[in-house]
Amino acid sequence: MVVDADEATPLLYVLRNDLELNGPxxxxxxxxxxxxxxxxxxxxxxxxxxxxxxxxxxxxxxLEGLGxxxxxxxxxxxxxxxxxxxxxxxxxxxxxxAAALLKRNPQxxxxxxxxxxxxxxxxxxxxxxxxxxVRRAAGQDE
Amino acid sequence: MTEISISRREFIGTSAVLAIAVTAGMPQANAQxxxxxxxxxxxxxxxxxxxxxxxxGSVSVATGKAEIGQGIGTALAQIAADELxxxxxxxxxxxxxxxxxxxxxxxxxxxxxxQSGSAIRIAAAQARGILLSNAAAQLxxxxxxxxxNDGEISVRGSARSLTYWELIEDADFDVExxxxxxxxxxxxxxxxxxxMRRTDMPAKFFGGSAYLQDVRLPDMLHARIxxxxxxxxxxxxxxxxxxxxxxxxxxxxxxxxxxxxxxxxEEQAIAAADLLRSNSRWDQSRTLPDQDDFPELLQQxxxxxxxxxxxxxxxxxxxxxxxxxxxxxxxxxxxAHASISPSAALAQFDGEQLTVWSHTQGVFQLRxxxxxxxxxxxxxxxxxxxxxxxxxxxxGADDAGCDAAMIAMAMPGRPxxxxxxxxxxxxxxxxxxxxxxxxSAQLDSTNHVTDWRYDLWSCxxxxxPGGGASAGNLLAAREKADPMSEPPRVNMRQPTGGGxxxxxxxxxxxxxxxxxxFVTEHPLRVSxxxxxxxxxxxxxxxxxxxxxxxxxxxDPIEFRLRHLEDSRSRAVLEKLAEELSPLQxxxxxxxxxxxGFARYKNLGAWIAVAADVGVNENTGVISxxxxxxxxxxxxxxxxxxxxxxxxxxxxxxxSWTLKESVRFSSGGMQSTDWAGYPILRFSEVPEVDxxxxxxxSEAPLGAGEVSQGPMAAAIANAVAAxxxxxxxxxxxxxxSVLTALNx
Numbered sequence: 078m079v080v081d082a083d084e085a086t087p088l089l090y091v092l093r094n095d096l097e098l099n100g101p102x103x104x105x106x107x108x109x110x111x112x113x114x115x116x117x118x119x120x121x122x123x124x125x126x127x128x129x130x131x132x133x134x135x136x137x138x139x140l141e142g143l144g145x146x147x148x149x150x151x152x153x154x155x156x157x158x159x160x161x162x163x164x165x166x167x168x169x170x171x172x173x174x175a176a177a178l179l180k181r182n183p184q185x186x187x188x189x190x191x192x193x194x195x196x197x198x199x200x201x202x203x204x205x206x207x208x209x210x211v212r213r214a215a216g217q218d219e
Numbered sequence: 220m221t222e223i224s225i226s227r228r229e230f231i232g233t234s235a236v237l238a239i240a241v242t243a244g245m246p247q248a249n250a251q252x253x254x255x256x257x258x259x260x261x262x263x264x265x266x267x268x269x270x271x272x273x274x275x276g277s278v279s280v281a282t283g284k285a286e287i288g289q290g291i292g293t294a295l296a297q298i299a300a301d302e303l304x305x306x307x308x309x310x311x312x313x314x315x316x317x318x319x320x321x322x323x324x325x326x327x328x329x330x331x332x333x334q335s336g337s338a339i340r341i342a343a344a345q346a347r348g349i350l351l352s353n354a355a356a357q358l359x360x361x362x363x364x365x366x367x368n369d370g371e372i373s374v375r376g377s378a379r380s381l382t383y384w385e386l387i388e389d390a391d392f393d394v395e396x397x398x399x400x401x402x403x404x405x406x407x408x409x410x411x412x413x414x415m416r417r418t419d420m421p422a423k424f425f426g427g428s429a430y431l432q433d434v435r436l437p438d439m440l441h442a443r444i445x446x447x448x449x450x451x452x453x454x455x456x457x458x459x460x461x462x463x464x465x466x467x468x469x470x471x472x473x474x475x476x477x478x479x480x481x482x483x484x485e486e487q488a489i490a491a492a493d494l495l496r497s498n499s500r501w502d503q504s505r506t507l508p509d510q511d512d513f514p515e516l517l518q519q520x521x522x523x524x525x526x527x528x529x530x531x532x533x534x535x536x537x538x539x540x541x542x543x544x545x546x547x548x549x550x551x552x553x554x555a556h557a558s559i560s561p562s563a564a565l566a567q568f569d570g571e572q573l574t575v576w577s578h579t580q581g582v583f584q585l586r587x588x589x590x591x592x593x594x595x596x597x598x599x600x601x602x603x604x605x606x607x608x609x610x611x612x613x614x615g616a617d618d619a620g621c622d623a624a625m626i627a628m629a630m631p632g633r634p635x636x637x638x639x640x641x642x643x644x645x646x647x648x649x650x651x652x653x654x655x656x657x658x659s660a661q662l663d664s665t666n667h668v669t670d671w672r673y674d675l676w677s678c679x680x681x682x683x684p685g686g687g688a689s690a691g692n693l694l695a696a697r698e699k700a701d702p703m704s705e706p707p708r709v710n711m712r713q714p715t716g717g718g719x720x721x722x723x724x725x726x727x728x729x730x731x732x733x734x735x736x737f738v739t740e741h742p743l744r745v746s747x748x749x750x751x752x753x754x755x756x757x758x759x760x761x762x763x764x765x766x767x768x769x770x771x772x773x774d775p776i777e778f779r780l781r782h783l784e785d786s787r788s789r790a791v792l793e794k795l796a797e798e799l800s801p802l803q804x805x806x807x808x809x810x811x812x813x814x815g816f817a818r819y820k821n822l823g824a825w826i827a828v829a830a831d832v833g834v835n836e837n838t839g840v841i842s843x844x845x846x847x848x849x850x851x852x853x854x855x856x857x858x859x860x861x862x863x864x865x866x867x868x869x870x871x872x873x874s875w876t877l878k879e880s881v882r883f884s885s886g887g888m889q890s891t892d893w894a895g896y897p898i899l900r901f902s903e904v905p906e907v908d909x910x911x912x913x914x915x916s917e918a919p920l921g922a923g924e925v926s927q928g929p930m931a932a933a934i935a936n937a938v939a940a941x942x943x944x945x946x947x948x949x950x951x952x953x954x955s956v957l958t959a960l961n962x
Contacts, residue, residue, distance in 0.1 A: 083466070086486045094441075094485055099433045100426035104559050105641040106489075109893040112559060141426035149425070156424045160416060160859055163867050164288030165423030166559045166608035172424060191901040198893065200559040201288055201609045202870030204904040206863070 084130035089113045091129040092139060100140025100169050104198070111170030111197035115139050121170070121177045140169045143176060152176045155214035156207075163201035170197045175211045184215055256398045259283065259338035263321035266349075267392040269342035270299075276370070276384050278305055280339060281313045283323025284331040285580060286419060288609040289923050290860040291331045293417045297410040297856055298336050302343030302402055304367035305383070307410055312418075315582045315604040325581030325683070327612075327747065328715065329823055329921025332856055336919060340402040346392065348400030353390055354381050405854065405915035412915065414859035419606070431563055431578050431605040436634040439565075440469060441485040442626050443492035443638065445478040447501040448887055450647055451697040454478060458498040465491040472629040475700035476501070479626050481635060489640075507883045508742045514550035514948065517655050517676050520740040527713055528723045528733040534661060534669050542669065545767060546659035549759035551949040552880035553743055554651040555896055560608035561644035562615030566627035567634035573600045573627060577620035578607035585617050587686025589624045592696045592703070597686070600624075611871075613746040615639050615648045617684050621695045642891045647694060650881050651748025652678040652738075654718060656759035660728075666771035668782060671728045673760070676736040677718025679708045680751040682744070692746075710737045711751075715820045721753035721928060724760050725818055726782035743883065749868075750819075750924040754875065757817045757928025758935065758949065765813065765936040766945065775814045775936065776827075787851050790912060791827040792816055794849040798910055799829055803844065808833035810844075813936025815929030824920040825851040828869065830905070830933035834942040836960060839953030841938055843873050843905040850909060850925060853917040861922045866907045868926030874899035876931040880950050 080095045087106070092098045092115070101124050104112030108126040115124045116138040124137075144150035149157070152175045162168050171194065178185060178193040185193070190211050199207065212218075254261060263269070263283070271279045280299045286292040296310040313320060323334055347367065354372040355362045358379050365372050373380035405412075422429040446452075454476035462471050462480050467487030472479045480495055482488035508516055534542070565576040573595065579585040582602040590597040602620070610616055623637040639647075655676040661669045684692040691703035711717030719735045748754075768778035776796050783789050795814070804810040811834070816827045828848040834841055846869050852861050878897050882889035890896040931949065939945050944959035 082484060083486065086484075090485045093432075094435075097435055098426065099428055099430075102430070102560065103432060103638065105561075105893060107641055107892055109641075110559060139426065140424075144425065146421055146425055153424050157416070157420060160420065160863065162288075162417075162420050162423055163290075163863060164559070164606070164609035165420060166430065168423055169426075191904075194901040197901070198559060198898060200557055200611075200871070200898065202867035202874070202899075203863075204870055204899075204901055205866050205907045208901070208904075 082129070085128050088115065088124040088127045088129040088132060088137070092124060098139050098141055102166060102169050104166070109198070111174070112167055114170040114173045116173055116177065119177060119180060121173050140172060143172065150176055152179065152211070152214045155210040159206050159210040159213055161203060161206035161210040163203050167197065167199045171199070171207050175214065178211070179215055256396065257334065257337040257341060259321060259323045259334050260341055260396050260398070262323070264395040266342055266345055266394050266396050268321050269339065270346050270392065272346065272383050272387045274384050274387055276309060277311065278303065278309045279311050279313055281320050282335045282339065283315055283321045284335040285315050285326040285604045286606050287326060287580065288606070289331070289864055290417050290857065292419060293415055294332060294856040294860055295335055295339055296418065297413070297415055299339050299343045301408050301410045302340055303347050305370045307415060309370070317582050317586050317600070317602045320582070322583045325584060327580055329819065329923040329925070332919045332921055336856065341398055342396055344400040344402040345396050345398070349390055349392070350383055350386050353386050357381060411856050412913065413857065415857055429606070430560070431565070431576060431607045432560065434565055434576055434605055436565065436567070438633045440481050440483065440633050440635045441488040441638070442479050442481045442623070442635050443488045443640065444622050444643065445480060445492050445495045445499065446643065446647060446694070447503055448646055449503050449505055451694050452476065452501040452503060455500045455502055457495065459495070461498050462491045462495040465494060470630050471495065472626050474625060474629065475698055475702060477625060477695050477698040479622065479637070481626060481630060485638070506885050507887065509885050510883055513552065513653060514655050517653050517738060518736070520738045522676065522736040522738045523710070524734060524736050526732060527719055527735045528731065531728065531730040533730045539663055539669070541664035542661045543770065544659065544661055545770060546657070547763055547766060547947060549656040549762060549947045551654045551755040551758065553653045554748055554875055554879050555645060555881050555890060556611045556614040556648055556748055557896055557898060558608045558610055558614045558644065561639040561641050562619035563607065563636065563638045564620040564623035565634055565636050566623035568627040568631045570631050571599060573624060575600070575602045575620050575624050576605050577602060577616055578605060578610065579616045579620055580610065580613065584683065584685040585620050588617065588684040588690040588693055589621055591686050591690035592621055592693060592699065593624060593628055595628070611749040612651070613649055613683055615644050618647065618694050621693045625695050625699070645891045645896060646888050649682055649744045649746035652680060652718065652745040654752065654755035656755055658759060658763045660763070660767060662767060662771055666773060668726070668767060669729050671724065671731045673722060673724070673733045674736065675718060675722050675733070675752070675756065676738055677752060677755070678738045678741055678745045679710065680717035680745070680747050681709045681711055682746040708737070708739050714822060716752060718752040720751045720820055721756040721817060723821060725785070725788060725821055726764070726779070727784055728782065743881070750927040753817070753819060753924065753928045754872070754931060757815065758931040761815045761817065761929060761932030762935050762947065765932070765939065779814070779816055787825055788818060791825045791849045791851050794910060794912060795827040795829060795847065798847055798849060802831055805833050805844070808835045808842065809941040811937045811939070811941025813933045813938070813940055815931070815933035815936065817929045819925045824853070824922050824925040826865070826925045826929050828926060828929045828933050830930060830937045832934060832937040832941055834938055834956060836942060839956035839960070841877055841934070841951055841953065841956060842903070843877070843934060846905050846907045846930065846933070848907070848909045848926060849912065850922060851912040851914060852922045853920040854915050855911060855913045856919055858911055858913065861911060862909045864922045865909045865926050868924065869907050869930045870899065870904055872927040872930035873905060873934065875927070876934050876949060876951055878950055
């Protein structure tokens with residue numbers, strides 16, 4: 078697909094408006110909340126402050142690409158099992174950050190999980206369930 | 220269709236009454252009308268408005284209540300499936316839509332299960348009853364010989380059966396619900412009471428279409444509003460041509476001081492809006508007060524004073540010996556909803572019909588407001604609810620809806636998606652009001668509270684827009700040419716109240732008096748935030764009760780029980796005492812545990828919560844380590860849903876209590892993004908355990924707002940226990956801890 082846009086256009090708008098993807102979400106446009114997160118080379122970046130043009134030729138994984146209901150990523154499956162959402166709007170960033178964490182650190186401590194997610198904001202107070210989901214995805218069932 | 224429009228206009232007229240009556244508090248949980256039917260049925264009596272059964276085996280259930288992250292869609296589907304005797308997976312819930320849905324007022328006050336759940340129960344029972352009657356005739360059997368299993372009606376002990384899907388063609392649902400068919404009792408429930416998984420979650424975790432922001436219409440345009448920091452404000456000068464010349468801009472909408480840019484691409488709308496904002500000048504002469512002048516300033520503003528509650532007789536002066544007098548003053552700041560998704564709306568005007576997609580809490584009320592602001596017939600406006608992020612009350616949703624409508628009407632044809640920026644949301648959302656709370660009480664010689672006097676100062680807790688004069692609450696209404704005026708302040712009344720919600724202590728005191736100082740000046744824009752006055756009032760009452768307990772040298776739970784007779788109140792506290800494990804300590808901090816208790820609105824769900832905190836005496840940092848809560852929400856529809864709401868409320872309250880305060884000064888607003896309004900992060904979140912007391916024979920009670928006030932008090936009480944400092948001004952910051960420690 079070829080998108081005709083100003084080269085400074087943040088990736089988020091190309092993903093949502095041109096590619097019509099729902100995973101990365103608009104939360105602030107300032108890189109402060111993490112709702113817009115996408116994965117590039119195993120790392121999570123904020124698509125609202127990343128120019129689309131800067132990722133020319135680089136594969137980007139969004140929430141949709143991480144897994145689907147018939148073949149979920151373990152973190153997505155864990156979020157379902159723990160019912161880790163109230164409004165769910167922050168869950169895109171949470172799921173990607175958790176997936177990236179578990180890839181580099183398959184058995185994180187509680188402190189390491191909290192640190193990895195510290196820059197992702199949740200306003201509903203679903204943190205306790207998200208933590209349970211990440212522990213579950215890591216196989217740390219209580 | 221016309222008939223429905225007209226009758227809906229009547230419902231609009233009565234729905235405003237319904238909404239007010241509801242918030243004024245119908246005594247029973249099911250808000251019974253005179254006919255004995257739930258209020259929502261009386262307002263929307265036709266069965267086919269609530270339920271449609273398809274020959275294809277589908278069941279579609281309508282509700283006037285919106286999914287706002289509280290899981291209501293799932294819980295209502297459980298109720299419907301149980302009453303109908305169909306599989307849970309057959310049910311699809313229809314989101315509130317003014318063209319098809321029942322009008323049940325707004326989704327507020329933790330009333331969705333009570334209001335909509337009770338209505339759906341009755342409607343589903345009626346539908347099942349009609350189908351069974353039809354089946355009995357066709358199967359030549361008595362009704363009591365029939366059994367239903369996933370829509371299949373069979374005659375007990377025979378092979379004869381018919382399905383709902385076969386019967387529906389000849390069944391008439393275009394009837395008024397009579398309530399003639401009894402709904403099931405608790406013993407017969409299979410789905411109600413089960414932790415069914417939420418039906419909306421998978422789309423949210425896998426990138427399906429889940430939110431308003433995911434709605435994409437063909438040829439959709441993107442829009443941004445252009446407002447100054449302090450709005451509404453008179454537009455003095457602007458340079459529309461400079462914005463029109465920007466790439467992709469299809470138009471600039473100006474209506475009086477209302478200004479918005481529309482473009483083909485979203486980033487083009489943002490760029491043009493930024494340019495237009497910098498090329499425009501507004502009257503910003505209205506100055507904000509200095510935040511440092513709070514909390515005292517709140518009591519210097521104009522207010523109407525009224526004793527709103529008095530019970531018992533005061534102890535005559537000098538009459539009792541060995542009484543001790545205590546008093547304290549508490550306060551809470553302005554709090555932001557700070558929804559994680561800034562408000563948005565879609566609107567399309569085809570020349571005759573205006574359609575608005577919004578995450579408003581009330582599609583009928585928003586439609587009425589838009590009709591008034593645009594001077595356009597309600598019958599030609601359709602308002603459809605699509606969920607966005609949590610709103611926690613009135614955020615920018617209604618304003619964004621009206622903004623989008625105004626833009627669409629000015630540019631007929633293509634649909635327009637209006638998105639508020641993060642700055643828009645922080646600056647323009649109506650905050651939860653600051654409050655000051657003053658208590659004085661006496662302890663007698665037996666260490667019982669005798670006289671209790673309570674004073675509260677608060678601005679209104681509702682500036683919700685609806686049809687008529689209240690549409691003037693919308694920013695666009697006061698910006699447009701021929702602007703509306705700001706409506707008179709709404710002073711919400713007992714028993715549910717606004718700023719006075721939960722201001723009447725549930726304890727049995729020989730004398731209790733509550734005086735409300737309704738502040739009529741509004742330095743900042745305010746409206747309903749989750750819990751309304753309950754957060755501030757319960758924080759104050761439960762802190763003060765704890766101070767009295769300490770003065771009485773009594774255990775905090777035992778002291779509360781000393782003044783509580785109601786068995787369900789006592790039960791949550793007694794259960795909490797049983798559930799508590801020993802307090803853990805961490806190195807380098809003083810540990811303490813504090814208790815909070817309330818019954819939301821004194822009519823809703825009960826909670827007792829214990830917070831375990833650590834206080835670092837060098838840095839002043841308060842760490843909330845653990846919370847244990849016991850909740851009585853009556854008959855529980857979905858225990859995981861209740862648990863989710865209580866956990867969330869406890870964590871959100873921890874954030875409000877430790878960190879949050881809208882920051883402003885005479886120089887302007889400082890809380891314009893997350894840096895200026897920090898909220899709780901993962902490193903600061905407590906572990907939370909919730910114990911539910913299920914009472915299947917009692918009415919269900921909403922749990923969405925039960926935990927906020929009690930958790931705030933529990934934290935303050937824990938800090939007092941840990942570090943021997945009594946903090947009375949919210950938020951409880953490390954600076955305030957250090958000041959108190961060094962005092």
